[in-house]
Amino acid sequence: MTSMTPLLEVQSLTIRFAHSEPVRDLSFRVYPRETVALVGESGSGKSLTALALMGLLPSSARSGAASLTLAGADLRALTPRAWRRVRGREVAMVFQEPMTSLNPVLTIGRQITESLRHHEGLSASAARARAIELLDLVRIANPQRRVDDYPHRLSGGMRQRVMIAIAVACRPKLLIADEPTTALDVTIQAQVLELLDKLRRDLSMGLLLITHDLGVVGQWADRVVVMYAGAKVEEAAAETLFTGALHPYTRGLIAASPRFHRAHTYQDGKLSEIPGSIASAVGEAGCAFAPRCTHVRTECRLAPPQPIAVEAGWSVACPVALDRTEETRRVAVASF
Amino acid sequence: MSLLQVSDLHMHFHTATGVLRAVDGVSFTIERGESVGLVGESGCGKSTLGKTLLRLLDPTAGRIHFDGQAIDSLTQRAVRPFRTRMQMIFQDPFSSLNPRQTIGQILAAPLTVHGRGNKAERRRRVATMIDRVGLPTTSVGRYPHEFSGGQRQRIGIARALILDPALVICDEPVSALDLSIQAQILNLLVQMKRDLGLSYLFISHDLSVVRFFADRVLVMYLGRIVEAASGADLWRNPLHPYTRALIAAIPDPARRKHAAPLTGELPSPEDVTTGCPFHPRCPLATARCTVEAPQPQMFSPGHSVACHHADAAQPRFRKAG
Numbered sequence: 260m261t262s263m264t265p266l267l268e269v270q271s272l273t274i275r276f277a278h279s280e281p282v283r284d285l286s287f288r289v290y291p292r293e294t295v296a297l298v299g300e301s302g303s304g305k306s307l308t309a310l311a312l313m314g315l316l317p318s319s320a321r322s323g324a325a326s327l328t329l330a331g332a333d334l335r336a337l338t339p340r341a342w343r344r345v346r347g348r349e350v351a352m353v354f355q356e357p358m359t360s361l362n363p364v365l366t367i368g369r370q371i372t373e374s375l376r377h378h379e380g381l382s383a384s385a386a387r388a389r390a391i392e393l394l395d396l397v398r399i400a401n402p403q404r405r406v407d408d409y410p411h412r413l414s415g416g417m418r419q420r421v422m423i424a425i426a427v428a429c430r431p432k433l434l435i436a437d438e439p440t441t442a443l444d445v446t447i448q449a450q451v452l453e454l455l456d457k458l459r460r461d462l463s464m465g466l467l468l469i470t471h472d473l474g475v476v477g478q479w480a481d482r483v484v485v486m487y488a489g490a491k492v493e494e495a496a497a498e499t500l501f502t503g504a505l506h507p508y509t510r511g512l513i514a515a516s517p518r519f520h521r522a523h524t525y526q527d528g529k530l531s532e533i534p535g536s537i538a539s540a541v542g543e544a545g546c547a548f549a550p551r552c553t554h555v556r557t558e559c560r561l562a563p564p565q566p567i568a569v570e571a572g573w574s575v576a577c578p579v580a581l582d583r584t585e586e587t588r589r590v591a592v593a594s595f
Numbered sequence: 596m597s598l599l600q601v602s603d604l605h606m607h608f609h610t611a612t613g614v615l616r617a618v619d620g621v622s623f624t625i626e627r628g629e630s631v632g633l634v635g636e637s638g639c640g641k642s643t644l645g646k647t648l649l650r651l652l653d654p655t656a657g658r659i660h661f662d663g664q665a666i667d668s669l670t671q672r673a674v675r676p677f678r679t680r681m682q683m684i685f686q687d688p689f690s691s692l693n694p695r696q697t698i699g700q701i702l703a704a705p706l707t708v709h710g711r712g713n714k715a716e717r718r719r720r721v722a723t724m725i726d727r728v729g730l731p732t733t734s735v736g737r738y739p740h741e742f743s744g745g746q747r748q749r750i751g752i753a754r755a756l757i758l759d760p761a762l763v764i765c766d767e768p769v770s771a772l773d774l775s776i777q778a779q780i781l782n783l784l785v786q787m788k789r790d791l792g793l794s795y796l797f798i799s800h801d802l803s804v805v806r807f808f809a810d811r812v813l814v815m816y817l818g819r820i821v822e823a824a825s826g827a828d829l830w831r832n833p834l835h836p837y838t839r840a841l842i843a844a845i846p847d848p849a850r851r852k853h854a855a856p857l858t859g860e861l862p863s864p865e866d867v868t869t870g871c872p873f874h875p876r877c878p879l880a881t882a883r884c885t886v887e888a889p890q891p892q893m894f895s896p897g898h899s900v901a902c903h904h905a906d907a908a909q910p911r912f913r914k915a916g
Contacts (some may be wrong), residue, residue: 471774472846
């Protein structure tokens with residue numbers, strides 16, 4: 260996979276506001292037809308990263324990157340006008356809240372066709388026919404009838420399907436899904452994730468899945484980027500993450516989440532905790548996780564640790580974790 | 596005698612389009628020191644059930660016995676003494692705390708309302724509670740916005756426990772919290788149960804959390820309890836097709852990229868279906884299921900299920916583990 264040209268290349272992305280730096284020196288790649296999960300809790304910077312990739316950062320934000328390349332095109336210098344040609348066609352996004360992301364006074368057909376008519380200059384009737392096809396693609400029953408419905412007539416799961424139809428209308432190369440199932444019921448969650456995965460395959464998209472749900476990551480992602488307080492702490496194949504995660508934060512998260520298939524109950528003992536909260540990262544000169552870390556050393560507080568390659572496709576920003584691992588296979592300081 | 600005994604409870608609402616049967620004939624018990632999980636998807640009536648038990652809503656029909664006494668038809672005034680013994684913890688710790696009150700005032704309010712102790716005693720009780728839920732002593736003079744989500748939920752827990760209740764109804768107490776904080780709060784709830792001998796009704800849509808937390812589990816679908824069993828029994832041997840679908844929908848890292856197990860959407864509780872409420876989505880449904888609503892039946896001691904086909908499904912799913 261590494262021999263391929265990445266679809267998305269993010270190198271040293273930093274996002275700043277007047278008094279904070281919610282994303283720091285973040286690097287990762289998404290290869291064609293790959294699902295990469297961006298994992299982290301609130302305040303980790305994962306949603307801002309998504310907005311940066313869509314050119315939708317608030318005007319008060321300043322961002323910089325060594326590289327921000329999508330399908331060979333440099334996203335850094337795009338004017339707002341140029342972004343409009345990229346957004347929807349090259350990269351599109353599905354948001355968490357299908358209730359608030361749809362316009363309540365427009366029919367869903369109109370909302371799906373908006374981007375089609377803008378990007379592809381389709382006539383009204385051709386756009387409508389395409390909207391019906393798209394509703395069918397996201398498996399909404401009776402698309403001919405639904406196309407004229409208003410959002411309030413649809414359930415949460417159906418609204419999320421409409422959001423997905425809008426996002427894939429112009430066949431983007433990269434689809435970003437920001438917590439796409441968090442607001443949905445369990446049985447509907449599984450349907451929506453399955454749909455996203457099917458569309459990824461059928462439309463040959465890269466999928467950047469932003470989530471805090473480790474179960475979702477384990478089942479649906481190829482690779483995982485774990486973020487903490489704006490920085491990448493670990494990156495690995497999804498299978499590796501659950502068996503061999505190295506970073507104390509990643510390990511802590513996995514241990515702290517009650518996982519159904521582990522069949523651990525309170526009678527068996529406490530859940531393992533990560534003490535403190537992410538708020539402690541504010542003003543930390545060294546590793547942002549240091550105030551909560553049980554393995555912290557004095558040098559951790561001096562400077563933010565850089566990602567160190569463990570093996571191909573696996574890096575961890577924690578020298579202590581690597582020291583602690585006996586069979587450390589330190590290859591080289593990661594170039595990204 | 597059970598701490599809580601609920602028999603054939605109904606909570607119906609009259610809406611513009613008809614009758615919404617949010618709770619539609621529910622029976623169960625909660626024993627002392629027991630933690631009972633109530634599982635279901637949004638709109639299944641689980642939060643309404645919780646509120647009805649606390650008599651925040653007046654039930655349409657059915658009985659609620661708390662500690663042997665019927666509380667279902669008491670006046671609001673007469674039910675007040677019972678409120679001190681049944682408390683609630685809410686999902687969103689922020690919107691359930693008054694932003695203009697200090698933590699000290701928030702925690703002292705229940706004591707004042709129920710006339711507990713004098714001012715000095717109340718202050719001591721508040722300080723003890725703050726310490727007990729793991730908040731810094733200095734919290735007493737601070738306001739809710741000064742606390743993180745996890746700390747706010749600790750405040751919510753302290754408020755629920757300050758009157759020394761016997762039963763606490765927890766409505767999605769950790770679903771708004773970040774993963775690293777969830778474990779802290781779940782451990783705290785377990786600790787409180789051990790220290791104070793509490794019983795819990797733990798309402799959640801998250802089966803992983805319920806599996807960790809509950810001794811016994813009730814599975815609710817469209818206002819009815821479709822399956823009830825001890826956790827150990829239910830997770831090993833789920834009988835109702837809906838329970839099995841819920842379990843199959845849990846993302847499992849060991850089962851990479853598997854298709855969705857259940858098709859169709861949760862119908863609105865206003866859409867009256869005859870027969871079994873689950874039949875439009877059920878893979879086992881037959882003609883009988885469309886006309887005859889299945890009644891809960893004891894399948895084995897302590898394990899009841901409301902499904903005409905639980906028997907037929909049994910061998911196939913026993914090995915599912």
